[in-house]
Amino acid sequence: MGPTGAGKSNFIHTLAENETAVGHGLASYTSGVSAYRLKCSDDIDIVLVDTPGFNDTHLSDRRILEVTAKWVKEVGKRDLQVLAFLYLHRISDNRMGSASRKSLKIFQKTAGKDFFSRVTLMTTMWPDPADTVEMEESEVREAELRKEYWAMMIEEDSKVERFTNTRESARKIVDSIIIAESKRQWSKLQQELVDQGKDLPATEAGKELHAAYEDMVARQNFLMQQLRAEMEKAAADPVTITALQQQLRDELVKFKNARKEMRKLESSREKEKHHILITLFFNFLWFLARPGNSPR
Known part of the structure; x- marks a missing residue:
């Protein structure tokens, strides 16, 4: 391996x-x-x-x-x-x-x-x-x-x-x-x-893969905070904002693909809970990453 x-x-x-x-x-x-x-x-x-x-x-x-x-x-x-x-x-x-x-x-x-x-x-x-x-x-x-x-x-x-x-x-x-x-x-x-008859998502290896996915969400959250802080500045730098927006868009593509994969791995009992939370978070990230959302 x-x-x-x-x-x-x-x-x-x-x-x-x-x-x-x-x-x-x-x-x-x-x-x-x-x-x-x-x-x-x-x-x-x-x-x-x-x-x-x-x-x-x-x-x-x-x-x-x-x-x-x-x-x-x-x-x-x-x-x-x-x-x-x-x-x-x-x-x-x-x-x-x-x-x-x-x-x-x-x-x-x-x-x-x-x-x-x-x-x-x-x-x-x-x-x-x-x-x-x-x-x-x-x-x-x-x-x-x-x-x-x-x-x-x-x-x-x-x-x-x-x-x-x-x-x-x-x-x-x-x-x-x-x-x-x-x-x-x-x-x-x-x-x-x-021996224990567990589904893959319930195994330690499955949980570790899910943890890697959560790390990705944390990275995106950090980028989002940076972008929001820059946009709130009185003298915000348009170049910095554009660069942060592009980074966030790139991360969102990875996030969307990872979300699909992890939903396939999750048990049916967990799907509904994660679907609601992730959809709200994803929509908020996408709103901030839109090119039109820059300081006036």
Whole structure:
């Protein structure tokens, strides 16, 4: 798992270069999830599952979570359990952007704290070791990830590994997972969907996605306050107002799309309450963002 573009498919194809995709059963429950069977030894086969990443250009985050959850639920019904999670992150990223932070938070809720010991936090897209400057910068970013963003999971025995785009490094990572396997255990999302019979919106991962949506509303509220304050000034700057209005219009487009997605995820009991509040808020934002609403 991991954000779009983190290298999930490349890792699987590097590791299972001569393997074929699982054409039935495991891979056939949903589109967007691919599964590959890998023979590790004479008596050990594993299935590598490639899930779609959040912040995808073609699928909404809501749809991606639904696709992943459906696969997890269906294999759980067959009494199959996720052995471990590999969470991928590009070491080439200069900073941990909002999309990456959101992806990590949803992943943490998907795995659950009790499952963190079965999580490998894997960095990808490492530079050529001969490039000492890039290597030093990448190692600084890795240290920051360990200290700031992954610390909680590392404390719960999550492992950190580097995938250097070779089959040897990929196999080393998978072998460490197989060696560590000692007992059957459900991930948090499997527990909630299969054992507890929860709908996706009621799971911790579903709630985290909704929290990301609320953060978007908070950003728009901040922009709205800035715009209103500027419009109330005696000597308001028309250029600043125009810029704020454009930012707000851009955010409103994202807001409208997110609202549609979250309403699909919400339970029917919550829909009516949120529909009334969101519609009023949306109409007020749109009124302020209209070009004609500027100080006279």
